[in-house]
Amino acid sequence: MIVAIAVPPALVSLLAWSTHPGPEQERWPGRPQLNKVSGVPATPFITSDRIDQLQNGTFKPSSKDIWVATYPKTGTTWTQTIVNHINGFPPLERGQYPFTYCPWPEVSLGLPPLRYSIEEINDFKRWEGPVGGWRCLKSHWHYADHMADAGKRVIYVMRNVLDVATSFYHHSRRFHFVYLDMADVSFDAFFEMLKAGNVDNGDYFDHVASWWAVKDRPNVLFVRYEDLLADPAAVIRRIAAHMGVELTDAFVAQIVELSSFRRMKQFYGGDVGEIVLTAVGALRGPFFRRGELGTYRESVNAEQRAWAIEQYLRKLAPLGVPRDWVIPAAAVGEPG
Numbered sequence: 037m038i039v040a041i042a043v044p045p046a047l048v049s050l051l052a053w054s055t056h057p058g059p060e061q062e063r064w065p066g067r068p069q070l071n072k073v074s075g076v077p078a079t080p081f082i083t084s085d086r087i088d089q090l091q092n093g094t095f096k097p098s099s100k101d102i103w104v105a106t107y108p109k110t111g112t113t114w115t116q117t118i119v120n121h122i123n124g125f126p127p128l129e130r131g132q133y134p135f136t137y138c139p140w141p142e143v144s145l146g147l148p149p150l151r152y153s154i155e156e157i158n159d160f161k162r163w164e165g166p167v168g169g170w171r172c173l174k175s176h177w178h179y180a181d182h183m184a185d186a187g188k189r190v191i192y193v194m195r196n197v198l199d200v201a202t203s204f205y206h207h208s209r210r211f212h213f214v215y216l217d218m219a220d221v222s223f224d225a226f227f228e229m230l231k232a233g234n235v236d237n238g239d240y241f242d243h244v245a246s247w248w249a250v251k252d253r254p255n256v257l258f259v260r261y262e263d264l265l266a267d268p269a270a271v272i273r274r275i276a277a278h279m280g281v282e283l284t285d286a287f288v289a290q291i292v293e294l295s296s297f298r299r300m301k302q303f304y305g306g307d308v309g310e311i312v313l314t315a316v317g318a319l320r321g322p323f324f325r326r327g328e329l330g331t332y333r334e335s336v337n338a339e340q341r342a343w344a345i346e347q348y349l350r351k352l353a354p355l356g357v358p359r360d361w362v363i364p365a366a367a368v369g370e371p372g
């Protein structure tokens with residue numbers, strides 16, 4: 037009994053310790069616990085030296101890099117999974133992660149498959165797709181030249197901000213040991229943090245705006261989470277075309293199945309460590325929670341919706357971002 041009570045806090049402390057930097061790293065003020073990296077709030081396991089390394093020549097980019105760039109909770113893992121299959125990697129075994137074939141170079145703390153050293157990331161052969169020949173890399177960073185200047189390809193995934201807020205809330209509670217003191221945060225309190233830009237990677241609207249500026253470059257492909265839900269085969273074909281890989285109808289159908297929500301929920305993180313951490317409450321709730329459209333209806337209130345619409349009108353409408361890419365039609369009282 038004593039063991040059952042004592043273990044979770046110890047585990048949580050261990051997880052927190054392994055994913056947090058030392059005192060040399062500048063912190064973002066306030067709650068949740070975040071780092072200040074290039075003036076942006078970053079997840080504690082993303083540090084200033086790693087972002088320096090990515091931009092100062094330590095990281096060796098390749099013309100065969102394809103970045104899956106996203107604001108958090110917009111379909112990153114889904115898209116990585118699709119890219120991995122197009123690239124020729126085998127289906128994940130239980131307990132493997134899409135990171136196994138598509139690492140996240142921004143992460144400098146923790147263990148593989150979350151964290152790899154820049155030397156490991158630079159080992160192109162290790163990540164090279166057996167069919168596509170691409171090195172897939174994940175990013176939650178705002179637009180930066182090391183990802184999208186000439187040559188490298190990018191897939192930027194977008195999702196409406198109301199579902200993002202809802203999903204981000206559950207994510208922050210699940211990974212409370214990363215953010216510290218977030219296990220019991222209410223949705224409304226979390227929404228205030230989101231409004232203030234005090235969440236990983238800062239303000240949603242600024243993030244979208246930074247990538248929207250390069251949307252029409254031929255090496256950049258924009259994909260919507262909502263389109264992935266509505267017609268995954270069509271989006272898989274667009275991604276394959278962007279990677280210069282031809283797919284048979286049968287293989288497209290196979291990727292639809294292998295990247296389906298049901299399948300990912302079944303396999304992703306089904307390893308013993310994850311199961312134990314979830315069982316003892318060190319991880320709260322599932323990583324793949326709902327994978328649906330409109331989950332915001334249960335949590336986002338009228339005032340929060342109005343704030344999001346106002347932000348859209350101020351920051352993204354002038355750039356030409358379609359409203360329904362950011363605010364679902366139903367949230368402004370239209371059918372849809």
Ligand SMILES: *[C@@H]1O[C@H](CO)[C@@H](O)[C@H](O)[C@H]1NC(C)=O
Pocket residue numbers: 084085086088089092093094
């Ligand atoms: C790149 O940044 C890292 C981390 O800050 C630093 O250790 C390294 O010396 C830098 N390299 C160059 C070539 O500036």
